[in-house]
Amino acid sequence: MTEEQAKELLQKYLDQQASPEEQKKVEEWYATLPAKDVELTADQKAVIGEQMFVQLKATMYEKPKRNKVLKLQTFYKIAAAVLIMVTLGLMVWKISSPVKPVGNQVTVVTGATERKRITLSDGSVVLLGPAAKLSYPKVFAASSRQISLKEGEAFFDVAHQEKRPFTVHTTSGIDIKVLGTSFKVKSYQASKQLEVAVVTGKVAVSNQKGNLGTLVKDEFLTYDKSAERAAIRKIKPVAFIEFAFDGTTLDQVISKLQYAYSIKILLNDSTLAKLKTTASFSSKQSPEEILDIICSLHHLKFNGSKNHKTFNIYK
Numbered sequence: 001m002t003e004e005q006a007k008e009l010l011q012k013y014l015d016q017q018a019s020p021e022e023q024k025k026v027e028e029w030y031a032t033l034p035a036k037d038v039e040l041t042a043d044q045k046a047v048i049g050e051q052m053f054v055q056l057k058a059t060m061y062e063k064p065k066r067n068k069v070l071k072l073q074t075f076y077k078i079a080a081a082v083l084i085m086v087t088l089g090l091m092v093w094k095i096s097s098p099v100k101p102v103g104n105q106v107t108v109v110t111g112a113t114e115r116k117r118i119t120l121s122d123g124s125v126v127l128l129g130p131a132a133k134l135s136y137p138k139v140f141a142a143s144s145r146q147i148s149l150k151e152g153e154a155f156f157d158v159a160h161q162e163k164r165p166f167t168v169h170t171t172s173g174i175d176i177k178v179l180g181t182s183f184k185v186k187s188y189q190a191s192k193q194l195e196v197a198v199v200t201g202k203v204a205v206s207n208q209k210g211n212l213g214t215l216v217k218d219e220f221l222t223y224d225k226s227a228e229r230a231a232i233r234k235i236k237p238v239a240f241i242e243f244a245f246d247g248t249t250l251d252q253v254i255s256k257l258q259y260a261y262s263i264k265i266l267l268n269d270s271t272l273a274k275l276k277t278t279a280s281f282s283s284k285q286s287p288e289e290i291l292d293i294i295c296s297l298h299h300l301k302f303n304g305s306k307n308h309k310t311f312n313i314y315k
Contacts, residue, residue: 107135110152120147122159124166129153140164149187157182157241158201160259170194172225174212178203180259182241182283183215194223200241200260200283205230216262217283243281243290250275253294254313261287268314272300287311 009025012018110116110132118126121139128134132152140146145166158166160180168176170187172194181201187194196205198215205212205221212230215221220235243260245253251273254265260283267273275298281290291302291311304311 104137109133124159125157127155153186155184196221202262240284245277247276253277264310266312
């Protein structure tokens with residue numbers, strides 16, 4: 001049931017137009033609402049109390065139809081319906097608002113049609129999809145970067161930090177570990193499968209029993225939760241990312257490209273490493289195309305191996 005359908009059902013209940021089955025559904029639903037877990041400020045309580053009083057007062061003094069007196073049972077039903085609607089509002093309010101940090105941890109939840117862009121403390125970017133929940137530290141530890149995708153779909157563009165591995169944990173017990181790359185994870189608790197798709201770089205996917213597979217650019221892993229079995233296949237690119245270099249040294253550019261494309265780039269002269277590069281590229285470009293442009297900027301040459309996995313840059 002969507003949020004809009006839920007509101008319509010509650011309104012029918014409030015207007016006493018709901019069928020017996022619908023009334024039962026609303027009352028059973030109300031019994032499961034975790035209203036006690038909702039924390040409110042004094043101002044919020046005052047506003048909600050005022051709303052309930054106004055609606056109940058209007059109902060009590062409504063002119064009776066056909067000389068029928070409003071029964072106490074009906075009053076209680078309407079009061080319960082108003083309380084349900086208020087509680088639903090609180091739940092939506094609580095879900096759609098950013099959750100306050102608890103200590104060093106921050107939890108972000110998106111609504112049914114909402115998307116969010118989150119920049120982490122290391123410069124990594126997360127694009128969080130609808131109906132998703134993500135938990136991460138305000139500041140990462142010195143030796144590792146741990147983040148939890150508790151529900152939904154997210155695209156990660158991870159800043160390359162060789163000495164601080166980046167790990168995404170999921171509620172399915174699947175972990176995705178990278179050093180610097182971009183990839184997409186789809187992990188819904190209600191779904192039988194978990195999915196990981198790599199846009200650039202390389203990621204290792206594992207569970208408690210061990211490594212399930214290592215994915216490189218344009219590879220896609222599906223994990224069957226029931227059978228605890230993973231399958232990897234090639235896919236069309238799911239997204240593209242931009243590489244922007246502004247006065248970046250050639251060795252830093254090479255490091256980024258190596259992780260993005262899972263390739264090896266060698267310099268035949270160590271002095272070339274300090275050359276500065278200012279240019280922008282996209283992951284839709286091939287490594288050869290990017291290297292050709294970079295070498296043209298510095299009047300250099302390059303060649304590659306037959307499998308297009310190793311490249312040499314020289315004068």
